[in-house]
Amino acid sequence: MRCIAAIAGIFLLAVILWDGFETIILPRRVTRRVRLTRFFYRCTWIPWSAVARWMKPGKRRETLLSIYGPLSLLLLFFMWAVGLIFSFALLHWAARSAEVSFRESSAFWTDMYMSGTTFFTLGLGDITPHTRAARFITVLESGTGFGFLAIVISYLPVLYGAFSRREVNISLLDARAGSPPTAAELVRRHVRGQNLEALGQFLRDWEAWSAELMESHLSFPVLCYFRSQHDNQSWLAALTAVLDTCALLISCAEGALQWQSQLTFAISRHALVDLAQVLHIPPKQPVAGRLSENDLEQLRGLLASAGVAVCSRAAAEQKLRDLRSTYEPYLNAFSERLLMPYPAWKVAAGRADNWKTSAWEKISSESSVPMGAGVDEEHR
Numbered sequence: 001m002r003c004i005a006a007i008a009g010i011f012l013l014a015v016i017l018w019d020g021f022e023t024i025i026l027p028r029r030v031t032r033r034v035r036l037t038r039f040f041y042r043c044t045w046i047p048w049s050a051v052a053r054w055m056k057p058g059k060r061r062e063t064l065l066s067i068y069g070p071l072s073l074l075l076l077f078f079m080w081a082v083g084l085i086f087s088f089a090l091l092h093w094a095a096r097s098a099e100v101s102f103r104e105s106s107a108f109w110t111d112m113y114m115s116g117t118t119f120f121t122l123g124l125g126d127i128t129p130h131t132r133a134a135r136f137i138t139v140l141e142s143g144t145g146f147g148f149l150a151i152v153i154s155y156l157p158v159l160y161g162a163f164s165r166r167e168v169n170i171s172l173l174d175a176r177a178g179s180p181p182t183a184a185e186l187v188r189r190h191v192r193g194q195n196l197e198a199l200g201q202f203l204r205d206w207e208a209w210s211a212e213l214m215e216s217h218l219s220f221p222v223l224c225y226f227r228s229q230h231d232n233q234s235w236l237a238a239l240t241a242v243l244d245t246c247a248l249l250i251s252c253a254e255g256a257l258q259w260q261s262q263l264t265f266a267i268s269r270h271a272l273v274d275l276a277q278v279l280h281i282p283p284k285q286p287v288a289g290r291l292s293e294n295d296l297e298q299l300r301g302l303l304a305s306a307g308v309a310v311c312s313r314a315a316a317e318q319k320l321r322d323l324r325s326t327y328e329p330y331l332n333a334f335s336e337r338l339l340m341p342y343p344a345w346k347v348a349a350g351r352a353d354n355w356k357t358s359a360w361e362k363i364s365s366e367s368s369v370p371m372g373a374g375v376d377e378e379h380r
Contacts, residue, residue: 002094009090016083020148023076024155027219038280040079044072045225052339062231065339069225073159076222077152081119084148088141089115097127097134119145162216163226169209170228170238176202179354180232180343183244184299191306200260206242207264213239214271221278224338230354236334240342243268243327251320252300254309269327276330281337283329290328291345296320 019036048068055061092111114127118141129135177186190199213235217223228234246265249257276283296317304310331342 002096005090006094009087009094012083012087012090016080016087017144020080020151024151037076040076041072041222044068044075049337049339059231061339062227066227069222069227072225073222081148084141084144085112085115085119088119088137088144091137092134095131095133095137097129097131097137115141118142120149121145159220159223162212162220163223166209166213166216166223166235167228169206170233170235173238173241174233174354177241179230179352180237180341181241182343182346183241183248184295184346186241186245187248187299188302191302196257196306196308200257203242203246203257203260203264207260207267210239210242210264210268210271214267214274217271217275218278221275224275224279227340232354234340236331236338236340237343239268239272240331243272243331244345247320247323247327248299249303251323252308252310252316253303254311257308265323272327272330272334276333279337281330281333284333284336286328286332291320291324293317295346 015036022035023037045068048064052061052065055064089108089112092114093108097111097114110127117124117127118138121142129138173181176189177183186202187199190196190202224235243265246261246268249261250265253261275281297313300310300313300316310316334340335342
């Protein structure tokens with residue numbers, strides 16, 4: 001039995017340490033299906049999201065969902081710590097560490113106590129190793145515990161740094177594309193300000209944002225569960241607005257703006273598909289009707305009024321339909337899995353931007369607004 005306990009302890013120790021290495025240290029995606037962390041998130045997210053689905057959409061539901069990301073991270077650390085303590089307890093029990101210390105038979109819980117005090121480097125001294133095997137296990141566990149705590153402490157600032165960088169650009173999108181952000185509003189506000197050069201620069205900036213999103217969220221997939229500050233904002237909504245805008249400009253516009261749209265679209269879709277593979281979220285066909293023919297014609301008219309060379313309507317519709325089929329199924333799958341609604345092509349009528357509202361007042365749409373951020377007459 002003690003030989004079996006030793007083998008089980010070594011196996012469990014190796015599994016937890018390797019899982020922690022893949023989750024925290026390894027800077028690339030892990031496609032292997034059998035993983036302790038993946039099993040943990042699957043077992044915790046299913047009941048958590050089931051409770052959220054039972055609630056009505058609103059602030060209470062979003063608050064519950066916003067808790068899951070940080071809380072799941074703490075629970076994962078706790079699971080690793082308990083698993084490491086238990087695995088070393090099996091090794092102590094196999095080596096008879098506690099029995100040698102007490103000079104008499106002791107229960108397994110004594111080995112658990114010894115393992116816990118050693119792992120957290122308490123150094124109480126009430127149970128001390130006397131054999132070579134026990135001393136080796138004790139030194140190994142204390143070093144493992146110290147390294148585990150150091151890695152966890154250094155991991156959190158990196159994680160929250162990546163989260164903060166993601167959220168900065170999402171907040172900047174508010175005045176440029178509305179709340180929630182939409183492609184139609186993004187194009188309208190830049191076209192009305194006759195600022196197509198700024199739209200091209202915007203796409204270049206979001207090309208870099210999408211690349212950073214892919215790098216950070218592939219390395220730390222838990223960031224996908226972290227919600228934004230406002231209920232109508234999310235990384236998925238921002239990515240949707242960018243992909244929709246790029247798809248529109250690729251299918252309708254010509255020239256340098258189309259070229260930059262192709263570059264931004266490529267990296268944005270790459271990020272979306274890779275994240276779906278990491279989280280094992282298969283694409284799911286969305287409900288039709290996100291963009292009507294009339295809305296598309298209005299957007300083409302906006303581009304033409306700004307002096308953009310616009311291709312024929314038939315060619316634009318077919319090309320846009322093909323582009324949308326390459327990313328909308330993934331957006332829909334993410335939306336259903338993470339309970340993050342992705343926006344339509346047009347902002348809802350009468351919807352004010354987040355910067356115009358507060359808990360005490362709401363700025364009228366007739367008030368002065370930043371250049372290019374005016375609300376269109378049909379939305380007032």
